[in-house]
Amino acid sequence: MFNIIKGGICAPQGFTANGVHCGIRKNRTKRDVALIMSSEKAAAAATYTTNLVKGAPLTVTKENISDGYARAVICNSGNANTCNADGLDVARQMCSLVSAETGIDAKDVIVASTGVIGQPLNIEPIKNSMPELVKGLGRDICHGEYASEAILTTDLVKKEIAISFTLGGKECKMGAIAKGSGMIHPNMATMLVFITTDAAISPAMLQKALSADIKNTFNMVSIDGDTSTNDMVSVMANGLARNELIDSEGADFETFAKALNTVTVYLCKMIAGDGEGATKLLECSVSGAKDEKCAKTVAKSVICSSLLKAAMFGADANWGRVLCAIGYSGADVDVNKIDVSFKSKEGTILVCKNGAGVNFSEEIAKKILLEKEIDIIIELNDGEYCASAWGCDLTYDYVKINGDYRT
Numbered sequence: 593m594f595n596i597i598k599g600g601i602c603a604p605q606g607f608t609a610n611g612v613h614c615g616i617r618k619n620r621t622k623r624d625v626a627l628i629m630s631s632e633k634a635a636a637a638a639t640y641t642t643n644l645v646k647g648a649p650l651t652v653t654k655e656n657i658s659d660g661y662a663r664a665v666i667c668n669s670g671n672a673n674t675c676n677a678d679g680l681d682v683a684r685q686m687c688s689l690v691s692a693e694t695g696i697d698a699k700d701v702i703v704a705s706t707g708v709i710g711q712p713l714n715i716e717p718i719k720n721s722m723p724e725l726v727k728g729l730g731r732d733i734c735h736g737e738y739a740s741e742a743i744l745t746t747d748l749v750k751k752e753i754a755i756s757f758t759l760g761g762k763e764c765k766m767g768a769i770a771k772g773s774g775m776i777h778p779n780m781a782t783m784l785v786f787i788t789t790d791a792a793i794s795p796a797m798l799q800k801a802l803s804a805d806i807k808n809t810f811n812m813v814s815i816d817g818d819t820s821t822n823d824m825v826s827v828m829a830n831g832l833a834r835n836e837l838i839d840s841e842g843a844d845f846e847t848f849a850k851a852l853n854t855v856t857v858y859l860c861k862m863i864a865g866d867g868e869g870a871t872k873l874l875e876c877s878v879s880g881a882k883d884e885k886c887a888k889t890v891a892k893s894v895i896c897s898s899l900l901k902a903a904m905f906g907a908d909a910n911w912g913r914v915l916c917a918i919g920y921s922g923a924d925v926d927v928n929k930i931d932v933s934f935k936s937k938e939g940t941i942l943v944c945k946n947g948a949g950v951n952f953s954e955e956i957a958k959k960i961l962l963e964k965e966i967d968i969i970i971e972l973n974d975g976e977y978c979a980s981a982w983g984c985d986l987t988y989d990y991v992k993i994n995g996d997y998r999t
Contacts, residue, residue: 594755594854600736603754603767604790605832606631608729611742614721616713617670625718626742627690627725628665628786633700634830636662637799639806640823647672647822648679649703652687656699660795662828663700665786666690667743669771672822673705673713685715693726702826704784706745706771740769743784747771751862757851759835759844764791768855772813772863783810783863785825787855791848792831793838801849802827809856812888812981813864814896827852860982865965870984872904873965877980880972886923887972887979893921894968894981901986904966909934909957911943914968929973936963 601609611626636657640650656662666686673679683703691698705713729735740750754767772783793801806825831837838844865873876894881887894900897917903910911932918925932944938960941952960966 594757594851597754597756597765598733599754599765599767600733600752601628601739601754601767601769601786601788602731602733602736604765604788604830606790606830607767607788608731609735609739610725610728610730611738611740612721612725612728614668614725615717616668616707623738623742624670625668625721625725626666626739627729628739628788629694629729630663630788630828630830632830632832633661633663634828635660635793635795635798636702636826636828637795637802638702638824638826639802643823645675647674647705648676648683649673649686649705650822650824651680652683653702653704653824653826656687656701656703660799661700662702663696664690664694665702665704665826665828667704667706667784667786668713668718669705669743669745670707671705671711671713672707672709674709674822676710676712678712682713682715686718689715689719689722693722702828704743704822704824706743706784706822736767736769743769743771745771747866749862749866751859751866753855753858755851755854757847759791759833759838759847762833762835764789764833764835764851766791766851766855768859770859770863772866783813783823785810785856785859787825787827787852789827789829790831790833791829791838792833792835793829793848797838797840797845798827798829801845801852805849805852805856808979809853809860812892812979813860814892814981814983864982864984871964871987872985874901874904874968874983874985875966875980876968876970876983877978878970878972879978880974881977881979882924882975884977884979886925886975887977888981889921889923890918890925890970890972891979891981893917893923894970895983898986901983904961905985905987907958907961909941909943909952909954909961911949914970915944915947918970925972926974931971931973933969934960935967935969936960936965938963940969
């Protein structure tokens with residue numbers, strides 16, 4: 593049983609957070625540097641972007657948590673610290689600044705940056721704000737919100753969640769914050785996700801749970817087809833819930849993995865729904881596939897289709913664009929068996945049966961597609977496997993936002 597609770601990233605025992613404006617971003621009211629701290633050394637795991645061009649912070653984080661442990665996360669927004677000659681040095685300086693102000697080892701710091709690529713990141717604003725950032729650490733709901741706000745770029749809303757669950761009779765909690773709005777595409781897009789938990793789990797099993805989970809969650813999100821350079825999902829587990837250590841597969845590991853999935857799916861939907869310029873959250877649910885690969889391929893292809901995304905913006909039940917995206921996906925499907933329906937809180941309407949159109953009310957279909965959350969339901973009628981992918985509609989505002997993003 594997983595219950596959503598208050599507290600965000602600070603809900604688990606032993607975690608504090610804060611976010612302040614240090615001056616990287618021009619907007620003086622916008623927080624742009626966040627810090628998350630664990631009172632105890634925590635098992636740590638992370639996954640990173642597949643883009644060959646990677647931000648310097650990812651390299652430093654990978655080095656720092658190679659031993660499987662961490663104590664803190666520091667993240668700035670407004671500058672990605674990517675493709676800079678001094679990028680690695682700046683990322684390591686960020687870790688050292690946390691060490692100098694808190695007394696923890698610089699090697700126990702996860703570091704992240706997000707924002708414009710190719711512009712040098714001045715360490716001075718971060719250095720000057722570090723005393724304020726550390727002094728303001730706390731566990732109240734507002735502290736998690738400060739950190740959540742500080743990692744956002746073009747996001748319109750903060751993305752956070754916390755849940756409680758039980759392991760071996762002990763109450764455990766898991767909290768998370770995320771950012772992501774544009775440059776989002778399957779295989780870890782421009783998003784940063786920081787997860788905390790007080791569950792006791794070994795670094796190896798934590799990494800196993802995370803690596804398995806992202807294949808069906810964050811790797812199934814697409815906003816615009818661009819895979820970013822700085823994407824990272826990290827988890828810290830400090831064990832303060834005092835459950836028996838999870839160091840192998842079994843019932844407790846499965847429960848932990850399900851808790852993690854509850855958090856990540858929630859964040860996937862928030863990220864997709866907050867796509868740059870988006871007005872609608874799209875979820876593509878595929879069932880009846882021959883195998884998992886086929887189901888995922890179909891779901892991703894449909895959710896990535898610019899034509900389908902544009903049709904959803906216009907509330908146009910153009911089911912032919914769904915079939916088109918399936919057809920060029922490369923998935924092994926029988927197009928003569930495919931059924932397609934559109935669903936929202938206004939109802940469900942079948943628009944395609946056995947690969948061909950059926951009579952349906954355009955008026956009812958439009959009413960369904962005018963809602964803010966749309967399900968694209970695809971039944972392949974060819975097996976037992978299923979998959980889901982998340983995205984958003986494609987609007988005029990996406991071009992406006994990205995036409996002058998750097999300036």
